[in-house]
Amino acid sequence: MNYKNTHLTRAIIHLDHLTHNMKVLQKKAGKRPLFPAIKANAYGHDAEIIAKHLISLGYTTLCTAHLSEAAELVEKGVNATFIILSPTLAENSDYLLDYDFQPIVSSQVQLQALAQAARRRDKQITIHVKVDTGMGRMGVRPDQLLMFLDECKAQPEIIIGGVCSHFPRADENNLSFSKTQINTFTALKKETKAYNIPLYHIANSAALFALEEAHLDAIRPGISIYGLKPSVSMVVPELNDLKPIMSLVSRITLLKEVVQDTGISYGHLHYTDKPSLIATIPIGYGDGLSRSLSNRIEVLIGNERCRQIGNICMDQCMIDVTQLRGKVSIGDEVVIIGTQGSETITADDLAKKQHTVNYEIVTAISSRVPRIVAQ
Numbered sequence: 001m002n003y004k005n006t007h008l009t010r011a012i013i014h015l016d017h018l019t020h021n022m023k024v025l026q027k028k029a030g031k032r033p034l035f036p037a038i039k040a041n042a043y044g045h046d047a048e049i050i051a052k053h054l055i056s057l058g059y060t061t062l063c064t065a066h067l068s069e070a071a072e073l074v075e076k077g078v079n080a081t082f083i084i085l086s087p088t089l090a091e092n093s094d095y096l097l098d099y100d101f102q103p104i105v106s107s108q109v110q111l112q113a114l115a116q117a118a119r120r121r122d123k124q125i126t127i128h129v130k131v132d133t134g135m136g137r138m139g140v141r142p143d144q145l146l147m148f149l150d151e152c153k154a155q156p157e158i159i160i161g162g163v164c165s166h167f168p169r170a171d172e173n174n175l176s177f178s179k180t181q182i183n184t185f186t187a188l189k190k191e192t193k194a195y196n197i198p199l200y201h202i203a204n205s206a207a208l209f210a211l212e213e214a215h216l217d218a219i220r221p222g223i224s225i226y227g228l229k230p231s232v233s234m235v236v237p238e239l240n241d242l243k244p245i246m247s248l249v250s251r252i253t254l255l256k257e258v259v260q261d262t263g264i265s266y267g268h269l270h271y272t273d274k275p276s277l278i279a280t281i282p283i284g285y286g287d288g289l290s291r292s293l294s295n296r297i298e299v300l301i302g303n304e305r306c307r308q309i310g311n312i313c314m315d316q317c318m319i320d321v322t323q324l325r326g327k328v329s330i331g332d333e334v335v336i337i338g339t340q341g342s343e344t345i346t347a348d349d350l351a352k353k354q355h356t357v358n359y360e361i362v363t364a365i366s367s368r369v370p371r372i373v374a375q
């Protein structure tokens with residue numbers, strides 16, 4: 001008996017779409033290596049499933065935010081080179097060494113701690129040095145890069161595997177800020193030639209599609225591998241070739257006829273304006289469907305768009321299926337994200353209603369929702 005099969009809300013992962021998307025990305029990147037970002041459980045898509053498929057496609061370097069994410073994958077048998085994007089504290093240095101992870105470093109404190117831990121164990125560690133060309137987050141200032149590289153070079157335990165940076169605005173229509181960053185970064189590449197650093201990388205998905213000058217030696221795409229656009233405003237035609245790899249589906253667990261003026265769910269945010277047929281579905285904010293979407297979204301049932309009504313609860317929400325009377329049954333499939341018949345609801349549709357980005361919609365889908373590979 002596999003109790004996991006009893007969970008009625010599921011995220012279906014279409015690995016054939018992942019294969020397709022990687023072809024689209026690789027065509028843009030040419031021969032350059034792609035280092036896919038699979039942080040935050042692969043943007044909610046299940047890092048183990050995604051990592052193993054990427055490896056089967058020949059990708060050997062993967063990015064996570066935290067060393068715990070990469071370590072969990074290693075323990076599950078994922079064999080890859082891991083770049084750790086976010087800084088950690090000195091006390092975790094030994095773990096980075098244990099697993100041979102490649103951290104991105106931009107502080108003296110972390111550099112010294114890594115060198116010390118490596119020395120103690122008679123090991124070397126490969127790091128990527130981050131320079132802040134305009135993200136305003138991690139990274140040494142451009143005017144400090146040479147000094148920082150010298151400090152790296154002074155530690156025989158430290159191998160500089162790359163110098164990298166990041167774009168805060170490459171998904172916008174006006175790319176002038178990003179172009180200034182590229183100029184800064186390529187100038188630094190020239191200035192640091194004598195250090196023989198093998199890789200300079202700065203491009204995310206947006207830059208892969210919109211800024212060829214930023215491709216350099218390697219690219220770190222995230223959102224686009226999952227078939228989602230970095231932003232709705234981007235108009236690069238190849239972005240339309242991407243196929244979303246996740247759909248979010250559920251089933252109707254209850255159907256009920258109610259009279260006019262029935263208050264629905266906590267706070268009675270919705271009253272029926274006529275006798276209505278109401279379906280209950282087992283998905284709520286405990287699954288990552290934000291309560292702020294209450295009364296604002298539609299789902300697909302019987303190939304039709306039906307309104308979600310009343311406040312979204314932790315575990316359930318209600319759908320007005322009056323339009324489907326006589327055609328709808330308990331157990332019917334409900335699509336929250338995905339396609340049914342000729343209708344489609346995208347993560348972008350939900351993001352717009354939630355005043356956020358598609359990244360947050362898919363990443364928020366909670367661990368309660370099983371990720372099932374489409375057969």
Ligand SMILES: *Cc1c(COP(=O)(O)O)cnc(C)c1O
Binds near residue numbers: 085206220221224230
């Ligand atoms: C998440 C992340 C990426 C990937 O960004 P996308 O916009 O999802 O392509 C690349 N680089 C860094 C440093 C990141 O944190």
